[in-house]
Amino acid sequence: MNPNQSYSNTKATLAIAKASFRSILRSPSAVVFTLAFPLIFIIVFANIGGGGVTVDVGVAKGSDTISPVYKALKSVKVVNLVQDQSAEEMNTNLSKGSLDAIINIQKNNSRPPFTINVQYTKASAEKGNILRSVLSNIYYNINNNALKGTPPVAEIRESTIQGREYKYIDFILPGQLGFSLLSSGVFGTAFVFLSLRLTLVIKRFFATPVKRYSIVLGEALARLTFSLLGSLFIILVGHYMFGFTLVHGVTTVLNMLVLSAIGLIIFMGFGFTVSGIAKNESTVPPLSNIITLPQFLLSGTFFSVTAFPKWLQVISNVLPLTHLNNAMRKVAFEGAGLGDVTHQLLILLVWFFIIYAVAVKTFKWE
Amino acid sequence: MTKQPIITVNDLVKNYGDFAAVKGISFEVFEGEIFGLLGPNGAGKTTTLEIIETLREKTSGRIVVDGFDIETDTDSIKKRIGVQLQAAGYYPNLNLSELITLFSGLYGIDKSPMEMLEKVALTDKAKAKYKDLSGGQKQRFSIATTLINNPRIIFLDEPTTGLDPQARRNLWDLIREIRDQGTTVVITTHYMDEAEVLCDRVAFVDGGHIIGIDTPDHFIDELVASGFERKKQVKLANLEDVFINLTGKEWREG
Numbered sequence: 251m252n253p254n255q256s257y258s259n260t261k262a263t264l265a266i267a268k269a270s271f272r273s274i275l276r277s278p279s280a281v282v283f284t285l286a287f288p289l290i291f292i293i294v295f296a297n298i299g300g301g302g303v304t305v306d307v308g309v310a311k312g313s314d315t316i317s318p319v320y321k322a323l324k325s326v327k328v329v330n331l332v333q334d335q336s337a338e339e340m341n342t343n344l345s346k347g348s349l350d351a352i353i354n355i356q357k358n359n360s361r362p363p364f365t366i367n368v369q370y371t372k373a374s375a376e377k378g379n380i381l382r383s384v385l386s387n388i389y390y391n392i393n394n395n396a397l398k399g400t401p402p403v404a405e406i407r408e409s410t411i412q413g414r415e416y417k418y419i420d421f422i423l424p425g426q427l428g429f430s431l432l433s434s435g436v437f438g439t440a441f442v443f444l445s446l447r448l449t450l451v452i453k454r455f456f457a458t459p460v461k462r463y464s465i466v467l468g469e470a471l472a473r474l475t476f477s478l479l480g481s482l483f484i485i486l487v488g489h490y491m492f493g494f495t496l497v498h499g500v501t502t503v504l505n506m507l508v509l510s511a512i513g514l515i516i517f518m519g520f521g522f523t524v525s526g527i528a529k530n531e532s533t534v535p536p537l538s539n540i541i542t543l544p545q546f547l548l549s550g551t552f553f554s555v556t557a558f559p560k561w562l563q564v565i566s567n568v569l570p571l572t573h574l575n576n577a578m579r580k581v582a583f584e585g586a587g588l589g590d591v592t593h594q595l596l597i598l599l600v601w602f603f604i605i606y607a608v609a610v611k612t613f614k615w616e
Numbered sequence: 617m618t619k620q621p622i623i624t625v626n627d628l629v630k631n632y633g634d635f636a637a638v639k640g641i642s643f644e645v646f647e648g649e650i651f652g653l654l655g656p657n658g659a660g661k662t663t664t665l666e667i668i669e670t671l672r673e674k675t676s677g678r679i680v681v682d683g684f685d686i687e688t689d690t691d692s693i694k695k696r697i698g699v700q701l702q703a704a705g706y707y708p709n710l711n712l713s714e715l716i717t718l719f720s721g722l723y724g725i726d727k728s729p730m731e732m733l734e735k736v737a738l739t740d741k742a743k744a745k746y747k748d749l750s751g752g753q754k755q756r757f758s759i760a761t762t763l764i765n766n767p768r769i770i771f772l773d774e775p776t777t778g779l780d781p782q783a784r785r786n787l788w789d790l791i792r793e794i795r796d797q798g799t800t801v802v803i804t805t806h807y808m809d810e811a812e813v814l815c816d817r818v819a820f821v822d823g824g825h826i827i828g829i830d831t832p833d834h835f836i837d838e839l840v841a842s843g844f845e846r847k848k849q850v851k852l853a854n855l856e857d858v859f860i861n862l863t864g865k866e867w868r869e870g
Contacts, residue, residue, distance in 0.1 A: 257691070257695070257724045258724045261721055261724050262721055262722050262724060264721065265717070265718050265720070265721020265722060266718070266721070266722070268717075268718075268721070269707050269710055269714065269715075269717075269718040269721075270707075272709065272710060272714060273707060273708055273709040273710060276709040277708070277709055445708065446707075449704070449705030449706075449708075450701055450703065450704040450705055451704070451705050451706060451707055453671060453701060453704060454699070454701055454704045454705075454706075454761075455722060456670075456671055457669055457670070457671060457694065457697070457699035457701070458694060458719065458722040458723055458765075459691050459694040459695050459722070459723065459724065460722045
């Protein structure tokens with residue numbers, strides 16, 4: 251023993267951070283919630299969302315598939331031509347709406363050379379309308395080609411401006427980041443502190459010269475490191491595999507990581523509170539779910555908050571995750587800096603004070 | 617043995633609300649001895665120990681540990697003692713070597729995990745998790761964590777409860793070794809045979825009071841002198857001797 255050697259709180263804090271980080275890496279639930287779930291959601295939704303609208307059109311038996319009409323229809327991306335069903339199947343599917351229309355192209359020996367019979371369904375009126383306009387476009391082009399020489403009455407000039415394409419991944423990824431931070435912050439923190447308390451690990455720590463703040467700080471540091479690495483991983487996978495938009499590249503990533511850190515610190519406040527209220531490990535999940543589920547559903551993780559009825563939006567706009575998600579999306583897609591999301595940051599700051607006031611009151615050491 | 621007190625407890629009182637757990641306990645622990653606190657469950661042994669270990673606030677009384685007052689110098693005391701708690705767990709998902717590293721950090725010193733594990737013959741378990749150890753190994757590991765800061769005193773709360781006779785003897789040897797290297801040991805136990813062979817002095821605690829402090833030999837001699845006789849004829853060996861004789865003395869892992 252060397253009593254003259256001064257005790258280093260930093261050293262103790264880092265020792266706890268290192269131990270905790272190792273422990274998190276080896277705990278399956280932390281890895282699953284922080285990395286696997288968000289990635290699975292991203293993969294699923296990126297693939298659902300990426301396809302856009304398709305109109306399923308049944309092609310009646312005996313249709314003329316070498317006619318220019320058919321060829322033109324086939325080249326339209328939105329239209330998915332279905333040929334492997336019997337007439338009977340097609341009729342049932344049409345009435346159910348799983349087919350949006352049935353088309354029958356007949357070659358005539360007289361003029362006009364082709365007749366197109368289209369059957370729409372009330373079960374899928376909207377998609378029917380899409381097909382209707384596709385067909386009238388084809389009809390116009392074919393007729394126009396046939397009548398070469400006749401001056402057109404009017405012409406349409408179309409142009410598409412170069413804009414940033416807002417892909418579904420640009421919506422879903424920030425939401426998933428938020429979800430990952432929320433579950434890691436609430437569940438992770440609550441479980442760790444409760445189990446350290448119940449198994450008397452903290453009590454044993456108190457028999458050493460370690461300070462209380464070192465324990466909290468060390469744990470927070472480990473979780474922060476783990477979650478930020480997780481966020482970085484999700485952002486990179488999203489960017490390189492699914493084309494997630496990062497307007498200013500590295501700067502945008504750094505801004506997102508700062509937001510992640512802010513979000514996690516707030517969510518950990520909920521975790522501390524839950525660990526204090528919970529009597530044993532089986533009461534952690536229900537308590538944590540009370541906090542995470544509403545935010546999961548109402549904070550624009552999967553659907554835009556604007557899709558909700560007004561009264562529900564009021565609730566959404568109170569939740570911290572909503573504002574974290576909004577800030578994330580602004581930073582990632584619109585290229586905003588942290589200075590442009592001060593509104594969101596202010597609301598998060600208010601949450602910070604509220605939740606840590608509650609956490610300090612409810613947290614238990616033993 | 618030097619009769620220099622290293623722990624002095626004076627009129628210690630601890631109340632939990634209306635319930636008085638410790639009702640004015642006074643005793644001294646001498647440097648370099650193994651001191652046993654004996655008594656039935658709920659006698660106040662663990663409470664007394666945890667107050668000396670700075671883990672609990674006392675209600676009143678005065679305690680000096682290695683020259684430091686418990687009221688004013690908890691940090692200096694924490695640096696000088698090693699504590700093994702009854703039923704304490706260890707940080708989840710870490711192996712023994714990593715746990716030692718963690719505790720070294722908590723004490724703010726650099727200790728090689730292998731050096732510590734060697735002291736308790738657990739080097740081959742360096743990569744094992746605490747929860748996968750046998751009862752005896754768990755206790756030995758707990759003792760290793762109490763030795764990291766080269767403490768002047770270690771506190772062991774029922775370290776042999778639940779161990780088989782071989783593991784118990786193995787732990788006694790370890791505790792004697794620690795004492796022989798100059799560390800004072802304060803221990804609680806429910807096994808009187810253990811206290812008899814292990815402790816240099818014992819204190820009996822009952823109902824929050826100390827009802828006697830002396831060497832085990834002295835207590836026994838006194839009782840015999842008072843005319844006490846065992847109902848059953850004392851034989852030269854007991855059943856535990858038979859157990860050890862039949863199953864062998866060597867320590868078994870598992």
